[in-house]
Amino acid sequence: MFYVNDYYRHDEIIELAHQLIQIPSHPGVPHQEKDVAEFIYDYCGANGLEVQFQEVTGQRKNVLAFLRGSGTGNSLMLNGHLDTITPYRMTIDPFNEGVHSGYVWGRGAADMKGGLASMLITLLAYKRAGITPDGDIIFAGVIGEEGKSEGTECLINSGIRTDAAIVGEPSNYQYAIGHRGLEWFDVIFTGKASHSGSPDGGINAIEKAAEFIYRAKRDLYPKIRQREDEFMGVSLMNIGIIEGGLGQSTVADSCTVKIDRRYIPGETVQSVMQEYQEILDDMKEQDHQLHAEIRKSSANDTILSHPPLVTPMTEPIVHAVRSSIREVIKREPQITRGRGWTDAALLKVYAKIPTVVFGPGDIRMSHTESERIAIKDLINTTEIYARIIDNFCIKDKIMEIENPPWEY
Numbered sequence: 496m497f498y499v500n501d502y503y504r505h506d507e508i509i510e511l512a513h514q515l516i517q518i519p520s521h522p523g524v525p526h527q528e529k530d531v532a533e534f535i536y537d538y539c540g541a542n543g544l545e546v547q548f549q550e551v552t553g554q555r556k557n558v559l560a561f562l563r564g565s566g567t568g569n570s571l572m573l574n575g576h577l578d579t580i581t582p583y584r585m586t587i588d589p590f591n592e593g594v595h596s597g598y599v600w601g602r603g604a605a606d607m608k609g610g611l612a613s614m615l616i617t618l619l620a621y622k623r624a625g626i627t628p629d630g631d632i633i634f635a636g637v638i639g640e641e642g643k644s645e646g647t648e649c650l651i652n653s654g655i656r657t658d659a660a661i662v663g664e665p666s667n668y669q670y671a672i673g674h675r676g677l678e679w680f681d682v683i684f685t686g687k688a689s690h691s692g693s694p695d696g697g698i699n700a701i702e703k704a705a706e707f708i709y710r711a712k713r714d715l716y717p718k719i720r721q722r723e724d725e726f727m728g729v730s731l732m733n734i735g736i737i738e739g740g741l742g743q744s745t746v747a748d749s750c751t752v753k754i755d756r757r758y759i760p761g762e763t764v765q766s767v768m769q770e771y772q773e774i775l776d777d778m779k780e781q782d783h784q785l786h787a788e789i790r791k792s793s794a795n796d797t798i799l800s801h802p803p804l805v806t807p808m809t810e811p812i813v814h815a816v817r818s819s820i821r822e823v824i825k826r827e828p829q830i831t832r833g834r835g836w837t838d839a840a841l842l843k844v845y846a847k848i849p850t851v852v853f854g855p856g857d858i859r860m861s862h863t864e865s866e867r868i869a870i871k872d873l874i875n876t877t878e879i880y881a882r883i884i885d886n887f888c889i890k891d892k893i894m895e896i897e898n899p900p901w902e903y
Contacts, residue, residue, distance in 0.1 A: 499881035500874075502620035508612050508873050509594055511538070515608035516601035517590050521581045526554040528577040528638045528646075531608075535560075535577075535615065535636055542619050551638055551649045559655075560634040562618050568629020569811070569888050572660040572848065573614040573880065574647065574838060576640030579603035586864045598867040606861035609868035610663030610854035610876070611636060617880040628888040633657060640838050643797045647838040651799070651846045659812035659887060661880070662839040663854030665861060665868070668824050668875075669831040670816050671852035673726030675757035676803040677836035678764050679792035682707060682771060686786070688741065688748035697746030698784050701739045704750040707787070708734060710774050718770075724759040727803060728833050731757040753792060757836070764791075764800055804840040810849040812887055819882035820853070823875055834858060853879070 518531040532548065532555075539546035539560045549557040558577070564570065582589030582602040592600035599609065614634050621628070633655070637646025684704045689697030715732070722730040732754060739750025758767050771789050779785050795801065806813060820828040835858075839850040855876035856868040 499620045502623040508616045512599045512612040521579045532558040558636040562632040564628040564630040570630035570657040572633045572657040574635045575611045575663040600867045604868040605665045605856035613876045630888045660848045660850040665856030665858045667857045669829045672806040674804045677801040680754045682752040684750045684787045686748045689746045691744045700750035701747040802844045815887035816851045
């Protein structure tokens with residue numbers, strides 16, 4: 496067994512996580528992830544790791560680091576995103592709150608610069624130990640996961656493949672082998688403007704949108720909630736934004752309802768979209784002034800859709816993750832069934848790479864006003880990642896689990 500703690504100091508991972516947090520990479524930052532990608536590139540190079548950029552869009556780029564194997568065993572990708580959400584409404588300094596009370600604080604601490612730090616330190620420890628794994632270990636720091644996932648889409652289209660992957664989203668010592676698909680829709684209502692003193696001369700698009708929302712809640716919510724998957728939970732929808740109107744004294748000539756739809760196997764983007772269209776068609780039969788259309792939101796409309804993640808329990812990587820977590824925390828880890836969408840689905844569906852979601856931190860801290868990650872989680876997860884490599888990428892270990900007593 497490789498003992499990762501023998502090859503790095505705990506203050507190294509704390510400092511690395513802090514340094515990554517100090518580099519803003521949220522929407523609105525010029526070239527968004529460019530600076531943090533360049534920091535990781537320089538960090539890997541200074542520590543003797545093979546590293547390269549992968550151009551994605553403009554000056555935004557993925558950064559890839561490699562620990563080359565002998566080519567005789569399984570390869571593994573450690574995938575993590577470089578971007579964060581914006582630091583709005585934070586009650587701490589989002590970039591320089593620092594380290595105290597047993598935590599590293601700031602935007603992206605949990606989601607997921609802490610995970611990036613654990614992955615990088617794991618590779619660095621193997622490098623320092625002079626260990627050559629049987630298969631390649633690839634670190635993929637990707638852009639855009641909080642938006643369109645352009646980074647992992649580019650990674651897939653480039654042809655990079657491994658025998659399995661870990662996506663390092665915070666999971667609180669649980670792991671995910673399934674999660675819902677994600678699609679965003681805009682339902683656009685077009686009316687006719689007029690002065691509010693003579694509203695009959697106009698067509699109020701906001702009122703049409705309100706009727707649509709009422710019908711969706713009355714007719715569609717109950718159907719959606721009846722659909723359930725063992726590893727994902729129930730199908731979901733959320734109306735996140737309503738935009739419309741020009742002023743209080745003007746009948747609104749436009750209104751857009753923005754919907755977040757989380758769907759499960761048995762549903763498709765087309766079937767989900769059709770259910771909203773059926774509501775609109777029924778409304779049009781009763782209201783000939785209704786002009787409305789539904790389309791995929793440009794905010795996350797990419798070449799690849801955002802499907803559900805389904806990784807079978809029988810995949811060796813699932814056993815490797817599960818047993819590695821158990822070895823460190825000394826209890827049976829749970830499968831989490833209610834997490835949000837991740838790039839793991841792209842890797843599994845489009846690259847055919849069996850993928851598990853597991854990373855340091857508590858997902859309840861993600862996107863919060865006082866985001867933070869426990870130092871002990873960074874250290875424990877680094878040990879778990881090393882054990883996953885040992886359990887999955889070492890042939891003797893794989894032979895041990897070819898016929899495991901699978902527990903469900």
